[in-house]
Amino acid sequence: MNTATAQQHFQQWLADINHACGEFDGAALGDAFSGEIRPRQLGALRFSHVSSSHARLLRTPREVQRSSEHKYFAVFQLKGMANMAQDDAREVLMPGDILLIDSARPSDFTFGDASQQISLILPHDRVDQLLRFTPVEIGRKIPAGSPVALLAQQMLLSSTQLDEVSLAESEAVIDALISLMRPALCGSDSNPDPHERIFRKSLALIETHIADEALCPEMIARDIGVSMRGLYRVFAKKGLVIAQYIKNRRLDICAETLRNPQSTLKLSALGYTWGFSNSSYFTTAFKQRFGVSPGEYRKRYS
Structure with a gap:
């Protein structure tokens, strides 16, 4: 694939990302770029299978300001590698890792070769309510192999394979995932102010x-x-x-x-x-x- 073709392919992929997930900017990292996104909604479950190689996605203050919906992205890394950064947190995601990103803050994602993820949208108000407004540690990796990561990924993958689910059932899945990840998402509260x-x-x-x-x-x-x-x-x-x-x-x-x-x-x-x-x-x-x-x-x- 030549540079012009790679850039054209990237612009279409970026447009699809923006349609499914909100405003992002970015660039293809060379001629080897490839990318695909398959969004889906099952009741209240809104998620996308994101495949990419050699790409960078940016969410600058400009894109944040353009987005009206405040939400979290729970990123489940399935294959390959991705570098993700938000605020001062920087993580390298490998298969099985999970990361929470806040749409209201700038972020920077770089995808390596043959990266595959599921990006699950979590309503901001639901996360706050279920976590009782405990400060959430954004950009902190839940490592593969930990009980939380194993159980959460198994629950999500099982849910995404369903053909149909009621709104009440899908809301229950979201609540269960948030509650399951709570110990990993919340910082220490032994001495709150x-x-x-x-x-x-x-x-x-x-x-x-x-x-x-x-x-x-x-x-x-x-x-x-x-x-x-x-x-x-x-x-x-x-x-x-x-x-x-x-x-x-x-x-x-x-x-x-x-x-x-x-x-x-x-x-x-x-x-x-x-x-x-x-x-x-x-x-x-x-x-x-x-x-x-x-x-x-x-x-x-x-």
């Missing part, structure tokens, strides 16, 4: 009392022993408003209940069960978050 300690205590209190109608920021501040201003500041550092977080957490639990075919809870009682004192307000809030009423949402999964 005071703000982090307050934040985690608040989340634990919210989970314990999520069904209690009396749960509110004032109650949390009182029980933890912090001022209201201090509590708001702690959540603001995470880009959150505490009252909104409580409401969204309740709505997410209601949605999980509606997706469960075994649930027999009536719609009229659902909001009251999870701390909403007004059924009309619950219906309005649910529709604002999920785009449909609770009844219509349940029908999707029946």
Whole structure:
């Protein structure tokens, strides 16, 4: 393949990458470039098989700014080698290794000869929620052969071979993968700073009392022993408003209940069960978050 043909092939591959994964720039590294991407969606599972030789992908601040969706890429290296860098972290991926990349930060990927990966998109808000907003170590390799890498890759590969999966089942796979990788993705939290300690205590209190109608920021501040201003500041550092977080957490639990075919809870009682004192307000809030009423949402999964 001559240089002109390699560049033309690369530009098509880059366009396909951008369509499936978001904005990237890059270059072919010589005439030996080859590349292919096969995107697929199974319910909530969005992933791509990425094959490449002698290529570089860049996500500069310009590409980050152009992308509206904040997400993580869980990169599962299947064959060959790839060099990946984000922030100060730099890793060489070999078959079986896994790496998490944040789409909101610049990154730099270089693919060696016959590199093959699966790039799985993980919703940013779901990762934060399941990891309880524990700081995630971006760009840190989960090495092949570790129990986490072996189990996670086996689960992902089994899922990608399915012909069909329901939305609820695919969401359960995503949650299971995130939870499985949690020990490797989260840094040591043996001595968190005071703000982090307050934040985690608040989340634990919210989970314990999520069904209690009396749960509110004032109650949390009182029980933890912090001022209201201090509590708001702690959540603001995470880009959150505490009252909104409580409401969204309740709505997410209601949605999980509606997706469960075994649930027999009536719609009229659902909001009251999870701390909403007004059924009309619950219906309005649910529709604002999920785009449909609770009844219509349940029908999707029946």
